[in-house]
Amino acid sequence: MAGQHATASFFRRDRNEAPVSEFDRKSVLDVRNLNKTYQGSDGETIALDDVSFSVNEGEFVAIVGPSGCGKSTLLKILTGLLAKSSGELSLRGETIAKPRSDIGIVFQSPVLFPWRNVLGNILLPVDVLRRRREAYQARALDLIDLVGLKGFERKYPWQLSGGMQQRVAISRGLIHDPAMLLMDEPFGALDAMTREHMNIQLQRIWMDRKKTILFITHSIPEAVFLADRVFVMTPRPGRIQAVEEIHLERPRGLEVMNTPEFGKHVRRIRDYFSAVGGLD
Amino acid sequence: MKRGLDFFASVTLVAFVLLGWEAAVSILQIPSLILPAPSEILVALYRGFARGVYLRHLGITLTETLLGFMFGSIVGFLIGVAVSLNKRLEFFLLPFMVMFQSVPKVALAPLVIIWFGLGLQSKVIMAAMISFFPIMVNTIAGLKSVDEERTNLLAGLTASKWQMLWMLQLPSALPFIFAGLEIGVTLSLLGAIVAEFLGGSAGLGMLLTAMNFSMDVAGVFSILLILSLMGWCLATIVTLARRFFVFWDPASRSPT
Ligand SMILES: Nc1ncnc2c1ncn2[C@@H]1O[C@H](COP(=O)(O)OP(=O)(O)O)[C@@H](O)[C@H]1O
Ligand SMILES: [Mg+2]
Numbered sequence: 001m002a003g004q005h006a007t008a009s010f011f012r013r014d015r016n017e018a019p020v021s022e023f024d025r026k027s028v029l030d031v032r033n034l035n036k037t038y039q040g041s042d043g044e045t046i047a048l049d050d051v052s053f054s055v056n057e058g059e060f061v062a063i064v065g066p067s068g069c070g071k072s073t074l075l076k077i078l079t080g081l082l083a084k085s086s087g088e089l090s091l092r093g094e095t096i097a098k099p100r101s102d103i104g105i106v107f108q109s110p111v112l113f114p115w116r117n118v119l120g121n122i123l124l125p126v127d128v129l130r131r132r133r134e135a136y137q138a139r140a141l142d143l144i145d146l147v148g149l150k151g152f153e154r155k156y157p158w159q160l161s162g163g164m165q166q167r168v169a170i171s172r173g174l175i176h177d178p179a180m181l182l183m184d185e186p187f188g189a190l191d192a193m194t195r196e197h198m199n200i201q202l203q204r205i206w207m208d209r210k211k212t213i214l215f216i217t218h219s220i221p222e223a224v225f226l227a228d229r230v231f232v233m234t235p236r237p238g239r240i241q242a243v244e245e246i247h248l249e250r251p252r253g254l255e256v257m258n259t260p261e262f263g264k265h266v267r268r269i270r271d272y273f274s275a276v277g278g279l280d
Numbered sequence: 281m282k283r284g285l286d287f288f289a290s291v292t293l294v295a296f297v298l299l300g301w302e303a304a305v306s307i308l309q310i311p312s313l314i315l316p317a318p319s320e321i322l323v324a325l326y327r328g329f330a331r332g333v334y335l336r337h338l339g340i341t342l343t344e345t346l347l348g349f350m351f352g353s354i355v356g357f358l359i360g361v362a363v364s365l366n367k368r369l370e371f372f373l374l375p376f377m378v379m380f381q382s383v384p385k386v387a388l389a390p391l392v393i394i395w396f397g398l399g400l401q402s403k404v405i406m407a408a409m410i411s412f413f414p415i416m417v418n419t420i421a422g423l424k425s426v427d428e429e430r431t432n433l434l435a436g437l438t439a440s441k442w443q444m445l446w447m448l449q450l451p452s453a454l455p456f457i458f459a460g461l462e463i464g465v466t467l468s469l470l471g472a473i474v475a476e477f478l479g480g481s482a483g484l485g486m487l488l489t490a491m492n493f494s495m496d497v498a499g500v501f502s503i504l505l506i507l508s509l510m511g512w513c514l515a516t517i518v519t520l521a522r523r524f525f526v527f528w529d530p531a532s533r534s535p536t
């Protein structure tokens with residue numbers, strides 16, 4: 001336990017004090033020249049245009065962009081659920097061509113199974129991967145504790161609030177210890193206050209588990225609050241326009257949103273969008 | 281509170297109708313050959329049970345219905361699953377299904393009697409045939425009703441086709457399947473009775489035709505009463521089973 005925390009703080013110091021170049025750290029996810037074109041009855045839609053980036057081990061990356069800019073398309077390709085048109089993708093050096101067991105996914109809606117209780121939902125990946133439930137029971141209870149759902153193990157999804165359901169979904173995404181957690185606007189359906197609360201919790205989970213996270217959102221403040229790096233994505237065609245590095249100290253509290261530095265990041269990202277005439 | 285009141289209101293209503301019926305029959309002097317009074321029906325009912333006749337025939341009809349329902353459900357369910365798993369099978373079976381569906385199943389009863397005799401077998405087959413269709417159709421519809429996001433989630437976790445069926449499609453289909461079973465169980469009773477009408481040596485349906493011949497109208501009414509109670513009990517058992525197995529479905533969750 002102590003060792004884990006030492007490593008976590010090592011990573012934090014790494015990020016905050018000694019800016020290392022991107023290539024020094026081990027990358028988990030590599031995307032090179034990724035393109036995706038949808039063929040529709042009304043012609044082609046270029047959803048992703050020459051997208052390239054890397055995500056490093058233990059890093060929290062947010063992708064921010066307006067709706068329709070190709071965020072979900074990118075995430076579906078990364079999960080192996082959707083075929084790319086061209087380009088290269090690799091996770092820990094292995095090409096992603098079809099769904100794989102070392103990726104955790106959290107969608108905008110919790111997508112829980114109503115006939116399974118909280119514990120059963122969290123253990124779903126374990127069942128699908130045909131691993132022994134007993135081996136993961138303790139880990140599941142740990143995660144339940146971590147996301148603040150202790151005492152709700154035997155409750156069913158319909159007995160939980162939206163925010164609680166999404167925390168179950170996050171635990172489910174982490175149960176099989178994936179190399180990376182992909183999150184597609186996971187808090188988009190929650191009210192503003194629950195959302196802030198969830199952001200704090202997610203940061204805590206991330207610091208505790210040292211999991212690499214790729215987080216998709218259309219909220220600029222949410223991206224700045226959570227991420228080490230924010231990829232700015234612009235629509236038609238979907239492109240990563242810029243990368244904003246965030247060096248705010250962790251753990252970040254809500255008050256960080258009132259600091260001039262936070263405001264500066266938010267403004268800079270907005271400027272990228274107005275430069276391409278994207279958002280209003 | 282509300283339900284207690286509703287129940288009270290229903291009982292009062294039924295009591296008033298029965299009293300009115302009894303009064304009408306005696307005041308208007310309607311012959312019991314045309315419409316027996318409720319009291320006469322009760323007497324017939326008591327006599328039938330006291331002599332042990334009703335219970336024996338009830339047992340036979342119940343056995344036919346349950347066996348037929350069981351076979352109809354299993355076959356309907358299995359064909360439903362097979363058709364959902366295999367598009368080509370659906371293509372081959374579809375014309376036959378459409379044909380089979382458009383025949384009023386009751387009209388097949390005389391043939392079934394010729395083929396399978398006057399005994400238990402023909403009744404069971406009739407009950408099975410008539411209940412199988414709604415169960416199959418509902419199974420197919422249920423297996424198709426899966427949520428796309430849940431499918432994506434499982435696919436993203438590398439779930440196999442069988443895991444998809446077992447972990448997602450079947451549970452999602454359960455509310456539909458139970459709706460089919462609820463229809464099916466009542467139809468099974470209908471099938472068994474019709475087969476007994478046409479060629480039966482036993483069962484409530486046979487008893488009913490026999491009483492009709494001997495102009496025992498009060499007896500006929502008493503059998504109708506038993507049949508409607510039987511149908512209601514069977515449907516209620518299926519409904520309770522649905523509440524138990526599909527407890528997670530909003531429509532099945534009992535209001536508290
Ligand atoms: N299945 C599809 N077929 C055709 N076009 C699609 C499909 N899915 C998404 N698109 C188009 O691709 C673009 C990107 O969509 P999406 O990735 O869902 O954006 P976002 O998640 O950022 O809102 C949009 O213009 C959308 O209309
Ligand atoms: Mg989206």
